[in-house]
Amino acid sequence: MRRPHIRNVAVAVAVTTAATGLAGTAFAGPATGTNHAATADASDASVVSAARAAAVAHASATGVAQGDELQAEDVMIDPEGARHVRFTRTHQGMAVLGGDLVVHLTEKLAYAGVTRAAGHTVKPTAATSAKLSAGQAQQKAAAAAKGDAGTAELVVDARDGGSALAYQVRVSDADTESGGSSTVVIDAVTGKVRSNTPDSDAFMSPGLLDKLRQHGEKLDPATGAGSQAAGVLASSSASAAARYPSTAHGTGKSLFVGQIPLTTTRTARTSYLLKDPTHWGTETRDAKGQELESFGRGKKMSTSNDVFGNGATTSRNSAAADAQYGVTKTLDFYKKTFGRKGIENNSKGAHAMVHFGKKVANAFWDSTCDCMLYGDGDGDMFKKPLVVLDVTGHELTHGVVDATAKLEPTRVDAQGNQYGEPGALNESLADIFGSNVEFFTNNAKDKPDYLIGEKLGLDQKFLRRLDHPSLDKLEGTIDYWSPQVYDAEVHAGSGVSSHAYYLLAEGSGHKTIGGVKYDSPTFDGSTVKGIGRTKATAIFYRALTRYMVSTTDFHGARVATLKAAKDLYGQSSTEYKTVDQAWSAVDVTTANTPAAHH
Numbered sequence: 001m002r003r004p005h006i007r008n009v010a011v012a013v014a015v016t017t018a019a020t021g022l023a024g025t026a027f028a029g030p031a032t033g034t035n036h037a038a039t040a041d042a043s044d045a046s047v048v049s050a051a052r053a054a055a056v057a058h059a060s061a062t063g064v065a066q067g068d069e070l071q072a073e074d075v076m077i078d079p080e081g082a083r084h085v086r087f088t089r090t091h092q093g094m095a096v097l098g099g100d101l102v103v104h105l106t107e108k109l110a111y112a113g114v115t116r117a118a119g120h121t122v123k124p125t126a127a128t129s130a131k132l133s134a135g136q137a138q139q140k141a142a143a144a145a146k147g148d149a150g151t152a153e154l155v156v157d158a159r160d161g162g163s164a165l166a167y168q169v170r171v172s173d174a175d176t177e178s179g180g181s182s183t184v185v186i187d188a189v190t191g192k193v194r195s196n197t198p199d200s201d202a203f204m205s206p207g208l209l210d211k212l213r214q215h216g217e218k219l220d221p222a223t224g225a226g227s228q229a230a231g232v233l234a235s236s237s238a239s240a241a242a243r244y245p246s247t248a249h250g251t252g253k254s255l256f257v258g259q260i261p262l263t264t265t266r267t268a269r270t271s272y273l274l275k276d277p278t279h280w281g282t283e284t285r286d287a288k289g290q291e292l293e294s295f296g297r298g299k300k301m302s303t304s305n306d307v308f309g310n311g312a313t314t315s316r317n318s319a320a321a322d323a324q325y326g327v328t329k330t331l332d333f334y335k336k337t338f339g340r341k342g343i344e345n346n347s348k349g350a351h352a353m354v355h356f357g358k359k360v361a362n363a364f365w366d367s368t369c370d371c372m373l374y375g376d377g378d379g380d381m382f383k384k385p386l387v388v389l390d391v392t393g394h395e396l397t398h399g400v401v402d403a404t405a406k407l408e409p410t411r412v413d414a415q416g417n418q419y420g421e422p423g424a425l426n427e428s429l430a431d432i433f434g435s436n437v438e439f440f441t442n443n444a445k446d447k448p449d450y451l452i453g454e455k456l457g458l459d460q461k462f463l464r465r466l467d468h469p470s471l472d473k474l475e476g477t478i479d480y481w482s483p484q485v486y487d488a489e490v491h492a493g494s495g496v497s498s499h500a501y502y503l504l505a506e507g508s509g510h511k512t513i514g515g516v517k518y519d520s521p522t523f524d525g526s527t528v529k530g531i532g533r534t535k536a537t538a539i540f541y542r543a544l545t546r547y548m549v550s551t552t553d554f555h556g557a558r559v560a561t562l563k564a565a566k567d568l569y570g571q572s573s574t575e576y577k578t579v580d581q582a583w584s585a586v587d588v589t590t591a592n593t594p595a596a597h598h
Contacts, residue, residue, distance in 0.1 A: 048072045051085035051103040054111035062101060062114045063121045067092045073100075074345075074404070076546060078567065081107030084546045086404070091122050091156045095168070097185065098159035100406065100549050115560070117549040118158040130154065130165055130188035137167035137191075141184035144193045146175035149184075157185055157194055159551070160410065166194055170368075172293075174198065180293045181368050197412050199293075200364040200373065201398040201430075203391050203453075205491055206415045208475055209361065212381055219457040220383045244268055247277045250306030252321030255313065256388050256455060257445040260325050264306055272306040274317075274324055279331050280342055280349035284324040286316060287353040291360075293369045295351040313376075319354040319385040323374055326392030326437075327352050333393070333433075333440040334400065338541055343370075343399040350396065354385060363391050365398040372396065388455045389446050393437030397430040405548035409490055421486050421553035424493030429544060431464060431494060432501050436537055449516045450502060466502040467511075467518040469495025480523045480587045481554055483594065496554050496586050503528045504561075504582040505536035522585035531578050539564045539579060555593045558583040 052070050055062040064070070070087040077083055082104065089099035101116040132140075134152040142149040152167040165188040174182035185194040212219070248266040253259055265273040275283040285298030292298060301308070301320050309318030327350050334340040341347045351371035356364075360375025361382035372395055376385045401407055407429075410420025431452050438448035446455060453463030460473060469477040477495035478485060485493050502520055507530035511518045522528060530536070539561050546567075547560035561579050569575040583589065 044075045047075055047077070047083050047105065047109065048085055050109040051083070051087070051105055054105065055087070055101070055103050055114070058111055058114070059121075062103065063116055063118055064089075065091070065121045065123070068096075068099075068122065069093075070101075074545075080567070082112065082567070083107070083109065089122075094165075095153070095155045096122055097155055097157045097166075097168070098550060099156070102546060102549060104546075115547050115549055117551040120158075120161060120163075122156055122158045123163045130167075132167065132186065132188050132191055134167065137186045137188065138169055140186050140191060140193065141167070141169035141171050144186075144196050145171035145182040145184050147171040147173040147182065152186070154188065155185070157187075159195075159408075164194065165189060170199075180291065180364075180366055195412065197409070197418075198416060199368045200366040201395060202416075203363045203386060203395060204361070205417050205475070205489065207417045207489060208491065209381075211474055215459070217381060217459055218383070219377075219381060245273075245277075248272055248306055250303075250308065252325055253307065253309040253311040253315075253318060254321040254325060254387075255309075255311065255318050255384060256322050257325060257443050258311075260321065260443075262308060262321065262324055263328070264308075266306070267302070270304045272303055274301040274308055274320055276324070276328055276349070279328050280347055282324070282328055282331065282349035282351070284320045284327070284352040284354060286320070287356040287373070289355055289358050291357045292353060292373075293366055295353065295369055295371045298353045313384060316355060319374060319376070319387045322385070322387035322389075323352040323354050323372065323392065326387065326389045327372060327396065329389065329441045330393045330396045330437050333437045337436075337440065337537070340400070343396055344403040350399075352392075354387065362386060363395055365395040365402075367399070367402050370399070386456075388453070389441060389443065390434045390438050390452055390454075392434075394430040394434030394452065397433040398426065400433070401426050401429060401544065404545050405552060406550045407548065407552060408550050410487070418490045419487050419493075420490065421488075421493060422551050423490035424485070424488060425497055425548075425552060425554065425557055427490045427494035428497040428501070429540070431466065431498050432537070432540060435466060436533070439533065447514055449514060450506075450518065451516070464491070464494070464498070466498045467506070467520040469499050479521065481592075482587070486553070486594070496588065497557055500558075500582045500586045500588065501536060501540060503585050504530060504539070504578055505533040506530040508585065523587040524585065526581065526585055528578065528581050528585050531575050535569075535575055538568060539575070542567060554588050558588050 055064045069090045072085055073088055074086040084102055084104050086102045089096040098117045101114055103114055104112040106112050137152040138149040150170045152169045155166050155168045157164045157166040167186045167188055169184045170181055171184055172181045181199045184196045187194050244267050246266045248264045250262045250264040250272055252262040263276045263278050265275040267273050286301055287298050309315050309321040343350055354374045356373040356375050359378040361378040362375050363386040364373040366373050374385050374387050377383050407422045407426035409418035409423030412418050435450055450466040451462040464472050464477055470479045475491045477492050479499055481496045508520050508522050508528040542564035543560035547563050565576040565579045
């Protein structure tokens, strides 16, 4: 739930920030097809230095105050020359929650603007004003999350318009659905629990699971039985290298996508590990029915014949084949589409663990583990592991958001349901890019579409859909913005921006794509002509990586995508105008922009 261009547009240009150790981001040029190479006429250290100096010099715009220090998280260099530096902030040595900002520079390193999470200056707060001790804060955090509290650290909570002195405590073995950790923020003066947020992002909310149980649904997804054409799957033994470890080409007999090729690691003459050297060592392990948040504690998965699974749940390796396939395809989508090298853009592989916990009917992105966690289902309502392709694409996109904008819900209730527009935008981006993973993969056993969770076996035939979100009656997903959306449950609220994306890509009205019928309405009855999925996706990705921060709401997302469209295609372009039309069609406009929520 919680918690950062296109090949036929232009060739993506990768930029490595070697001087600072920060990963750069690759971008596509405008739709003219012109190749824009990023010329590194200044070192990345100089870019960071210039951005930091600009933030101080333009303090009235950036909100940087005396006692603040900025830590660079990412340096982005556009092919057309602009620079963007994403910062987190400390104040008097304390981390500032909601203090993140992106400083925008011209090619000549002149200040060009700022995107900031906190819409106010963080007022100085002395640590001596704390009335609770660290020990007392730990006790309150443990009680709130029902787990084991770690060390309490003083922070400044600048979220929701405040500048409160607080303690941040990570609670392990918390009372969450995943049994994982939770981050609790305790007011250092009043002792109030300011927030209690699970560190894992669940595909299904507690509220949705309760509703499914109330409806008596029995989800037994159809499997993708069958195999690919002969010759697709290479034999490892025929071309194996004499030295180990070596790259091998094995077979996955999966639950949902049939027989698939898997790149594996040969560790001995008759031993093959489910680890892909061609994807930075991306690996899937077995959690052994435990609620693990440490990938290193998972059991390595290996076979003697380089075949993983049997197409049924009777083999523990079947779900692993689906997971490994989905993770590597998601990595391929981000790399080949945006030049993004791994979830955190740091040329490191992704991790997954299957058979997580006992009777867990969910899947999670866990930011503590930095890995995907897949439950096996509860055996009653949900009878198979949640390892379908768009679930993996959705959840790994939460990892990308974690590494970039870090969009957060504004509140979490006692049952773990999350609320607020930034969290809803996070869910929407996960649906948007998860859908794109399907289109990129184009697997015959899981045909691409704008539906989310269509293979889960739900009575309504899908979980969410981008063209007409309110057809989802389970979560009550919303088509159009209204003031009430600001505190909507995040999956319900996600429909606003997902709908805007679909309208931008495909337009309004009736359309059949890949055999699936769509009919996308508009708030004002207007007609929107889409610009195509390729361009729409490029715009939303650039908006996420450059112009969104932890508190971005739907009106902020509109501004971010307009800026991205201007960067890529120009302010007078059809693409820019269609972005504006698409948001207007879901009733997100300049005219109804709410007063600042800070």
